[in-house]
Amino acid sequence: MSQSQHRDQDPQLLQSIVLIVLETIFTFILKHDRVVRLHTRALVERQLCLRVNTYLPNMTFYVRFTSKGILFDRNSSVENGLELNTSVLDLIQIFLFANQKSLNSLRLQGDAADAELLKDALIHFSAPKILSDWKNWFARVNSEEDTVTSSRRIAPLLKKIEHxxxxxxxxxxxxxxxxxxxxxxKTRQYWLNVIFISLIAILSVALIYIIWAN
Structure with a gap:
């Protein structure tokens, strides 16, 4: 194999490894974090497919929300879904620091309702949100402090549902x-029709009477 072919395959291999790592992490979070499951339930039910186009570095891959987890792939046969164009820096700002400004600046193309659902879900995959509730991944909520923490995370979803x-x-x-x-x-139109027909009938009778009288 030539050196040029090696150089072409190296970035592809690296991308595949990165996608496998991301798929493992996000699926693990989805399966263990009940707040994330709440926010992604609609996306999973829709089997949403997201095409992600990043720059710095340039990369295109697909993210699918399924009952088996969040699947990352370099190719997809799904045509319907959303398309996201963003920088890697913005994604880092969102997932490491829960930066709301970066989240709002995401350029999503597709169904507006699905885009809104996705934005609501993405912020809950961020490190600050995850770390606030990680103790409850493997056990039931036992302490009042854990209950308060979980309630705070669920509060935006409940507020949105109430809205x-x-x-x-x-x-x-x-x-x-x-x-x-x-x-x-309809009632007004009915009575207008009745009055109009009655007037026509009266005028017709009057006209006939005048002709007959003459």
Whole structure:
């Protein structure tokens, strides 16, 4: 094998090793951290596939959320999903320091709802979030301190759910109002039709009477 072929294969081998390590770490976190499972449940149910394009260094790989774990691969046959364009520095800022500014700057293309779900989930894979609850990975919550820590991590999700519930209730009220307006318009249209037909009938009778009288 030529030296050029060796040089071409070395980066690919390194990328494959990196992806295997990432897959092992993220899947381990997913299986042991109940807060992460809560935030990724919708992504797993959707079997979301994420195409990641990074620069500095340039690299393209795919991330799939499945019931078996979070799978990293250099190739994917899945066409529907999200596409992420970002720098490696931004990913480091997110996963090592839970940097919200870097998270908000992520450029995601695809379904807006899936993109929002993904952003909500990514921050919970960060080191500060994981370290705040790691003691509960292998045991049930026994102490009040652990319970408080877990509650703090789950609080944003509960707040988001409550906000969505409020939005749903508001939409239901709007739907009821629209239905009431539609019924009112239908009733009004009905009586307008009755009046219009009655006027035509009266005018027709009057016209016939005048012609007959003459």
């Amino acid at each position: 969505q519930r409020s939005q749903v209730n508001a939409l239901r009220v709007e739907v009821k109002q629209y239905k009431s307006q539609i019924r009112h318009l």
